[in-house]
Amino acid sequence: GAVVSQHPSWVICKSGTSVKIECRSLDFQATTMFWYRQFPKQSLMLMATSNEGSKATYEQGVEKDKFLINHASLTLSTLTVTSAHPEDSSFYICSARAGGVYEQYFGPGTRLTVT
Amino acid sequence: AQSVTQLGSHVSVSEGALVLLRCNYSSSVPPYLFWYVQYPNQGLQLLLKYTTGATLVKGINGFEAEFKKSETSFHLTKPSAHMSDAAEYFCAVTVAGGTSYGKLTFGQGTILTVHP
Numbered sequence: 115g116a117v118v119s120q121h122p123s124w125v126i127c128k129s130g131t132s133v134k135i136e137c138r139s140l141d142f143q144a145t146t147m148f149w150y151r152q153f154p155k156q157s158l159m160l161m162a163t164s165n166e167g168s169k170a171t172y173e174q175g176v177e178k179d180k181f182l183i184n185h186a187s188l189t190l191s192t193l194t195v196t197s198a199h200p201e202d203s204s205f206y207i208c209s210a211r212a213g214g215v216y217e218q219y220f221g222p223g224t225r226l227t228v229t
Numbered sequence: 230a231q232s233v234t235q236l237g238s239h240v241s242v243s244e245g246a247l248v249l250l251r252c253n254y255s256s257s258v259p260p261y262l263f264w265y266v267q268y269p270n271q272g273l274q275l276l277l278k279y280t281t282g283a284t285l286v287k288g289i290n291g292f293e294a295e296f297k298k299s300e301t302s303f304h305l306t307k308p309s310a311h312m313s314d315a316a317e318y319f320c321a322v323t324v325a326g327g328t329s330y331g332k333l334t335f336g337q338g339t340i341l342t343v344h345p
Contacts, residue, residue, distance in 0.1 A: 120272075148333075156337075156338075157319065158319070160332060207272050207273070211331060216278070216280060217275055217278055220265070222271055223270065223271060223272045
């Protein structure tokens with residue numbers, strides 16, 4: 115149980131275009147989803163927290179107009195990187211948490227490369 | 230705010246040897262602690278967690294960790310390393326309330342190398 119999927123697993127896009135990444139909880143309802151960014155050989159940095167049906171809460175320093183997060187249902191959250199630039203290239207990981215528990219279940223990650 | 234320090238960015242052991250990965254935390258309220266493992270180009274897999282109750286917690290793949298409040302530590306151990314244990318390990322902390330409720334704060338990670 116507690117499986118989280120991400121799609122796509124990797125994507126290459128041109129500078130200036132937008133990219134959407136999906137995060138799905140496959141066998142549980144995720145009241146909260148989290149989006150992380152991980153640079154090579156570094157730890158995970160929390161970008162934002164999203165609760166189903168409400169606006170995402172962004173961490174300090176994360177541009178909410180650049181990283182659009184939608185959590186439209188209890189099983190799906192999306193992250194859209196708008197007007198992507200090479201410095202947005204990174205490994206993006208989502209996680210999901212069911213209500214009343216503290217552990218987060220992580221997706222397999224999405225490798226974004228912006229050329 | 231919470232923080233986590235993992236002592237040693239790289240740990241190398243021989244197959245069959247004891248694995249010890251160190252984690253110290255800082256929290257003004259009782260913490261909930263986790264260890265995750267990450268294989269290359271993959272997400273994180275939960276190894277074990279401490280919330281309340283027994284301070285020695287057992288996880289998957291033979292790993293265990295002990296919560297020591299007096300030492301603010303949550304070190305991860307495994308009696309006998311296997312080649313398949315080679316990966317990066319992250320210690321993380323969260324709390325039950327406040328503005329940081331449910332948010333995980335991660336340590337910098339420890340890369341475990343297992344030699345034959």
